[in-house]
Amino acid sequence: MTQGTARRRGRRPGGTDTRAALVDAAREVFTEQGYDGATVRSIAARAGVDAAMVNHWFGGKEGLFAEAVLKLPFNPKDVAERLIDGDPDELGERIVRTFITIWDNTGGGVFAALMRSIASHDQAAHALQDFLVKHIVERVLRSLDLPDLEFRATLIATQLMGMGMVRYVAQFEPLASTGADAMVAAVGPTIQRYVNGDIT
């Protein structure tokens, strides 16, 4: 653990330029080594800062990845924890409301960019698989101890991705302008069934 001694430009160890340096280094290292291959240590070393700064600024490797590579407007771990906290039989509704709230607030542009990178088969596609499905959807489902967890997780991904495509990318009406409550009423039961209903 020697990277703590490195300094790129004599910057202060905990400042916002440290944060920016970590984002830049993370983009490089994740691109070179993939999500699993990249380590917090190697990213911090590349940025020339102490590895503890990754936890300080991003809560860990996945938060850094979410911001640096996926440019997500939220921290996946926080979202997963908020979703888990509550009645499992209302999880479908909570998932839809959270999804709509987050992406409506970004105007949908960030979601569209994400879908573009999936559709163009760039690295973000695999990143997303490793990430959004495993780090949010599967994590939430794991808290319920269900069979067919991975199939359920990908089914949920189909409905959420499609909802985002129609609402934010293709902007088909009337769905694109439908309010959050009506969307929750319409799509919540679908997600709930994928969470813990009969899918065979």
Added chain:
Amino acid sequence: MTQGTARRRGRRPGGTDTRAALVDAAREVFTEQGYDGATVRSIAARAGVDAAMVNHWFGGKEGLFAEAVLKLPFNPKDVAERLIDGDPDELGERIVRTFITIWDNTGGGVFAALMRSIASHDQAAHALQDFLVKHIVERVLRSLDLPDLEFRATLIATQLMGMGMVRYVAQFEPLASTGADAMVAAVGPTIQRYVNGDIT
């Protein structure tokens, strides 16, 4: 309907070069004037052939559009008619099975190209809205005389688009390799609820 007089092989007015000329002309005219603005007459005139050839080769304007602009591997009208034909309470299953069968057969590459053009906001996005939703999904729903037809149609679009994104574009496992029967069991009930279930 005069297309019965056309010859398939002797070339000249009804031959395959007529067909190719119509596809080329259609791409230009649809691009210039949009789906609603373009007429069979104007496309045939641009191709220098009789308007009856459009019916002969493509079954009408929408079949020509589907092939020339969207490059779909099926005729939307035929698909809609096959879907309508049967028990309305099994429509969800039929829709999922038809979707999976068509796109699995193309290896998913055509679907991915379609999503790319939607995600990049090119003209095909609007074309798809005008087309796949209105000419297949809404047409099928119209045969059932239901309330909230357009909202239901766009909800169905969310689930189908998302299923295609996950199965053919992102290729998330295990869903990407799940057989047609299991996909129908899992997703059919979702579509069925969007078709004629309680969505409020």
